[in-house]
Amino acid sequence: MEDFQLRPSGGRLYLRPKTVKPCKTCGEPTGRNYISCKECYNTIENLWLMDWNELIAKKDIISGSEDEKLLAEVIVEEIDKYSWTIVDSAMKIIKCKTCGSELGGGDVDCPDCSFAFENLWAYDMDAMNQGNMTGNEHAIRVGRWVIRYPHRQKRIMVESWKFSMPILITGKLPTTQLAQFLKKVFDEDNFDLSNKIYQNFEEAYLDVVSNTKNKRT
Ligand SMILES: [Zn+2]
């Protein structure tokens, strides 16, 4: 019999933005410029930080302390016991022993980072099967890994996740067909989706369809 490992949920302390709004700092949909804009960064990252801060407060650990680093080390050795937000947060604190980057975020050819990264995803499968992770939470987790470490991905992949994150953080998720459609738009580069603010993926779809109709026939 397989061991039954209950996967704790994560990311649910954070009060998500309900709508996509232009960022007060960079003017683009909030969350898109995670790497370069503080407000965009916080809008996404606070979802992880709320869980992390709750955990260290419970353990009487101060943020930035050696104890926090030790805790992060314990967590990356026992990732099965913790939620996705806690594991990702710990990996941000730990430096890879091979390349010195945040663990999992180094160059694509660092074997330790690749190993750590690939190890993350069994959790998502289990947690989703157990009802402890939504498809939206899984998408947000993948998206943050892509936009936080863009050097590990193809440019188009990064662009499409930068587009999606402001909508995903409000709780929406595209259907599989819609996601494939939008991926194709990025691949073919025949419509600029970064010009407007869309509240959901359907809006983006309709905009593409109505504005590329003539070109297609
Ligand atoms: Zn911004």
Ligand SMILES: [Zn+2]
């Ligand atoms: Zn590495």
